[in-house]
Amino acid sequence: MTALNETHDPLAQSWVASANAPDTDFPLQNLPFGVFRRQGSAEPFRGGVAIGDQVVDLAALQALGVFEGEAAAALAAAAGPTLNPLMALGAPAASALRLALSRALRAGSPLAARLDACLLAQARAEYAVPAQIGDYTDFYTSIHHATNVGRLFRPDNPLLPNYQWVPIGYHGRCSSIGVSGQAFPRPRGQTRAPDAERPTLGPSRRLDYELELGVFIGRGNALGEPVPLDEAEDHVFGLCLFNDWSARDLQAWEYQPLGPFLSKNFASTLAPWIVTLEALAPYRVGWTRPAADPQPLAYLESPALRAAGAFDIRLEVALETAAMRARGRAPARLSLTSFRHAYWSVSQMVAHHTVNGCNLSPGDLLGSGTQSGPTPAEAGSLLELTRGGKEALSLPDGETRIFLDDGDTVILRGWCEREGYRRIGFGECRGTVLPARG
Amino acid sequence: MTALNETHDPLAQSWVASANAPDTDFPLQNLPFGVFRRQGSAEPFRGGVAIGDQVVDLAALQALGVFEGEAAAALAAAAGPTLNPLMALGAPAASALRLALSRALRAGSPLAARLDACLLAQARAEYAVPAQIGDYTDFYTSIHHATNVGRLFRPDNPLLPNYQWVPIGYHGRCSSIGVSGQAFPRPRGQTRAPDAERPTLGPSRRLDYELELGVFIGRGNALGEPVPLDEAEDHVFGLCLFNDWSARDLQAWEYQPLGPFLSKNFASTLAPWIVTLEALAPYRVGWTRPAADPQPLAYLESPALRAAGAFDIRLEVALETAAMRARGRAPARLSLTSFRHAYWSVSQMVAHHTVNGCNLSPGDLLGSGTQSGPTPAEAGSLLELTRGGKEALSLPDGETRIFLDDGDTVILRGWCEREGYRRIGFGECRGTVLPARG
Known part of the structure; x- marks a missing residue:
């Protein structure tokens, strides 16, 4: 588990002025990785790091040749069109690069002038999915979500017997994963009305979002070689916001x-x-489990997990309807929760996924599953907020929603705050529903 | 739908003598694609085509520069370590290459001497997974399998209400897909005995194979753009044997x-x-559906499908136990069926997969799901052959099996025969169960 070090120093300031604003997602203490290029250009995508309202161009930085040793090797691995090579190097390499970046971006750094030439305003950048995702697995780690959804189908027995023992997961689709700003036509498909004899094909009428965190795998494991729980986080590169839309x-x-x-x-x-x-x-x-609940099997349990295996990441969903956009209104918050309520941890996801010998590869994506907190207002999907589509949500200006309408933009946000530390954020994950085709 | 042409001429012979043997899987009329290198070498993998007991090295053939036009472009795309570039070119390009290869390998070809230098005996080759598989989807197209398995859980109502309407599919894992010869440790995982209060972790005791065909996607489709049924086969590169092991x-x-x-x-x-x-x-x-069954929705139905949308591919499972190997005994056949019994066709899989806008990419793999025929002896898994693990199978020399033992090798074979045409085959798909680790 990563120790605190000088990169977490809450007093450190950057020579990039926007990074010192109290409400920025990207102070010097964050330094998240992505892949970008100049908006509207045909440039190759390359690795970047967010600082304030700027992106550090890692390809341009590499060309300067100012880093050395492990940081230089990690920088070279981060300069291409996907972050898989950096991820494959493992956590110590990413950590060395992060430390070198932290020092170079700190107020007073002798490298400031040279790095300044490597900055691009985020307002002028466009992004790509940051890794070639070999496999995408979605978990189901929120017991509140599982219970809310289960109650709609089985009011007396909402939670299935395996839920408290097995970090339930299933395989998802990689090809249709896009980056924030994605707009997609409302999907068509088969549905059958409760009283109908046969199904029909048509546009989904119960289109929903799912508030999730994505977990990017760093170093992989070989087929047949499980990752023990206490080594699991060595195989994780980082976390990002993720919306797993559902019909x-x-x-x-x-x-x-x-x-x-x-x-x-x-x-x-x-x-x-x-x-x-x-x-x-x-x-x-600390990762906790109510004492009355079954405690995990040995391969999903450890003192390190109990001490500090969970993350307090605030997660918010906001909705911007077409009418709000037309009126210049701010998006409306639909819910707010925290990843600390997850019933299964990131390390448990990795340990469980590999216990049968399954191999994870750098750049693989694990979804956390919809994150819903213990109260109804903390639900991470419309299915839950509208109690199975039975109670409409009220929005400003008299608008209402049961499920998503065409033109709706869903905006996920995430951030961490703790007394004595800088607030850091996850940026935004935006996606828009277009009308069905055909 | 591909028309018959000179490559199907049953009288055509090859100058590669082994291709003219009546029982070869790889006569001149087949020409299947794979990826290979010299066994035990560190050479790069490259595309190859099977002919008799030889492989045509497509990288070596490309270096000769003897093909022209579309065939030459397709050959260049097939010379690298995966077939994705060839697949992406679409069916006409692969067809042009197949025609050029058919002519060059035909008895009397003026290219014979030069191509002869591009051959490697299959006995000296090793193979790789032939494409970088971006996504793998497994279908469930055998109604006999679905009914056999459903009966174990719901004796009075074996088939779920959606089965006859929806080509059921789900996403699978790409990273653990290997090529024939794969050996893997018996997986460990959670199980719970029917009368137990809590689950335990241990090696699977009900390890099974699944007799499937894999469908490799050729040309892709864009996100949001469904592939109509009658264009679906234009997006398919070809079929191969596939064993989707199951615990x-x-x-x-x-x-x-x-x-x-x-x-x-x-x-x-x-x-x-x-x-x-x-x-x-x-x-x-012809693809048929019993008249008493629900007929498909319009997007899964067409005259072309009815005329010729299914394939009569014979599929066999054989088992070689460690004892058989030690005694030099031939593997024992466990079952024999045909892909013609599939309830849903290859084209229906593609049309359904994309009807919601999901994008397929060159090299994606669709599994057919376990293929079981209408009679008990045609079942494509041990789960079915042993009636849910209740009746042991008898093997030669007094051996029996309920599920797979350590050391068991499962061998899938497939072939096509029709009066007036050459028999063609799919080669072998072999995999071996190793003892659980740890």
């Missing part, structure tokens, strides 16, 4: 017996910035 | 509500050779 009506008709398929694979949206586990170190909290 | 005890405990996960993702094994749809043209049969 609830398609899902209800298709998902038995092999799970969700077309109800999920039409689009999933990632934020551009991956916050490293090292940057998240100050916001760790 | 039935892990599956029973984990699969609710999101489907199979660790019970499947520890290993899946592909045969080295992909037989193109063009090579399969003579073995097409």
